[in-house]
Amino acid sequence: MTDVLQSIRNTAKRMNEPLDESVFPERLSVEAGAIAQVAPYLRDRGDERISIVCDLTTFEAAGARLLGDAKAAGLAAEVTIVNPNAQGDVVADEASIMQVILDIQRTKADIAVAAGSGTIHDIVRFAAYTTGIPFVSVPTAPSVDGFTSKGAPILVRGEKITLPAIGPVALFADISILRAAPAPLIAAGFGDMLGKYTSLFDWTFGHLAGGEPYSPLAAELTQQALTACVENADAIGGSTEEGVTILIDALIQSGIAMLLFGQSHPASGAEHHLSHYWEMAFVREGRRQLLHGAKVGVACTLIAALYHRIGTGGLPAAVGAAERRHAIESHWNEIQAAISRIPGESRLRELIRTAGGPSTLEELGVERELADRSLQEAHRVRLNRFTLLRVINEG
Ligand SMILES: [Zn+2]
16 A cells, blocks of 8 residues: 655655655555544544534445444544535535534534545634644545645635635545545546646746746655546546545645645646636526536646647737746746646546546536636636736736
8 A cells, every 4th residue: 555655755855855744644544444543543642522524425425434433432422414505515614614613612522523525624624723623534535635735715705715724633535435435526536636737837837937936846746646647547537446546645645745835836726716716606606516626627628728829829929017028938948848748638638538527618517708707817816826827817
């Protein structure tokens, strides 16, 4: 069984880069049956009152088992099943977070367990942080790279903001549970990883032309994780033990690369800005949410197509204050080379299809008009990030 943390140590050593292991969870277990280790871990930590947080689906997948195991280990455990909103989605908004905070306070929990996919984790990381207790991560689907994140993207009155919170003290990724996750969630995890093609490009671009900070180690770790997923797209699409293990390892490694860098640059560029833009439009219109990674995958194909046009045709004449234009032109060969490392749009679509996800706007359920608007405006969702999309739109 591969060990993500050891592999990260090996990479840092090979690159002769310092490694801050304080960002690692104190316990990481990725294997079939890992869920059985949760209750003994909590008991050994000395925790007595456990708050298990899930939704109706993930209660079946993991919550019920965690509750039974905790009680059998002599722990006082209670489950909070987060209610869906009016559209039927469980979202990380003020109502969900308040529901969990009230339960943690009522039960005087020592520790929370997030049993679910990305949204449940974001709710728990913020509720645990606010109530001053740690939390344990039990992902039920390999759907996002944010399980270990210290930032909580949450919706407050319909606006998405990212607030400081905490990462999990331990992560138990049970491959048997992850393999049983719905196929669209597995494909979404693949889509979140595929987006690293354009996020890594934007990071290189921002570093060369916009003076953004850079970390060769975080970039290499993210690239390794991306390559592993692309080379195993078939196995991931087939939910094989090997494929799902490679995917969850990659998602964890990408998450840790962000923690090592301290910001989301390695894993989030213009493709994520498009995804956030679409998400906020859907919230405003009261529509059912789409999976984060499914949006990121399709957004990556749009950004790749746009960037390849720039790589071939050069910067539009309208770009540029002279100073900025000079910064870009003086690195043009490196920028062009970095664009050429992004696969073409059709290859990206083929990879998404192999992993079983929606590969076009139509399959995803995003209108062309919204996509076109996002390509002109989405850079505004992260005002402090220097991406090629921003330069194209703002000059
Ligand atoms: Zn993402």
